[in-house]
Amino acid sequence: MIKIAPSILSADFSRLGEHIKQLEACGADMIHIDVMDGMFVPNISFGIPIIKSIRKLTKLTFDVHLMIEEPSRYVEDFVGAGADIITVHYETDRHIDRTINYIKSFGIKAGVALNPATSVDSIKYLISNLDMVLIMSVNPGFGGQKYIDYCSDKISEVRALADIHNKDIMIQVDGGIDETNIRSVVNSGANVIVAGSAVFKNDEIDKNIKALRAGI
Structure with a gap:
């Protein structure tokens, strides 16, 4: 099954609680939460208090993507805020194996993100x-x-x-995906699709998610 993970970075922050409830009602599979520190990436977004405050609004999986320097320093705090999956960037962590094991020690799932020019090797x-x-x-x-x-x-x-080493792994893709290209992304091997603008481009969230699924 292909999972849809709407990115609330594209939501209207003044209506964030409303949007989260809509996503659950519309059949989203998880909520993708982009955490930015203004250092690893040139932007600042959600912090731990925001995640903690919206956790009580839904039972959907919180897929927390840490676009921050030294992510291992904050893992426990994000777990405490309600993260179900924590993904860290290969480019930000000198000891990525240790960080992955640290995340998993809390009983949640761990992921690694790769920037466009970072090799799969x-x-x-x-x-x-x-x-x-x-x-x-x-x-x-x-x-x-x-x-x-x-x-x-x-x-x-x-x-x-993955077919050799970990067949059940989630292969998530984030960036520029909408109903026009989602099929080719899935055909390439992705099984979790992050969509921000494609979901929140207007108030028709349900229609937009259905269009993504139809595009597969």
Whole structure:
């Protein structure tokens, strides 16, 4: 089954609680939460108090994507705030294996994200211990960007690696995906699709999620 993970970075923050309830009612599979520190990426977004405050609004999986420096320093805090999956960037952590095991020690799932130009080879020795690989198909930091075409090849590379070492892994793709290209992304090997602008481009969230599913 292909999972849809709406990114609330594209939501109307003044209506965040309302949008989260809509996502659950509309059949979203998880909520993708982009955490930015203004250092690893040129933007600042959600912090721990926001995640904690919205946790009580839904039972959907909180898929927390840490686009921050030294992510291991904050893992316990994000677990406490309600994260079900924590994904850290390969590019931000000198001791990525240790961080992955640290995340999993709290009984939640762990993922590694790769920026567009980061080689899939970087996770060759990690993939068997991961619950998810996140392939960034735009340069992280802002919503509304265009899908980078060569990332389809990266998705296929991760799928091939997973078929050898971890067949049940989630292969998530984030950036520039809408109803016009979701099929090709899935055909490349993705099984979790992050969509921000495509879901929140207007008030028709239910219709937009249905369009994504229909595009598959």
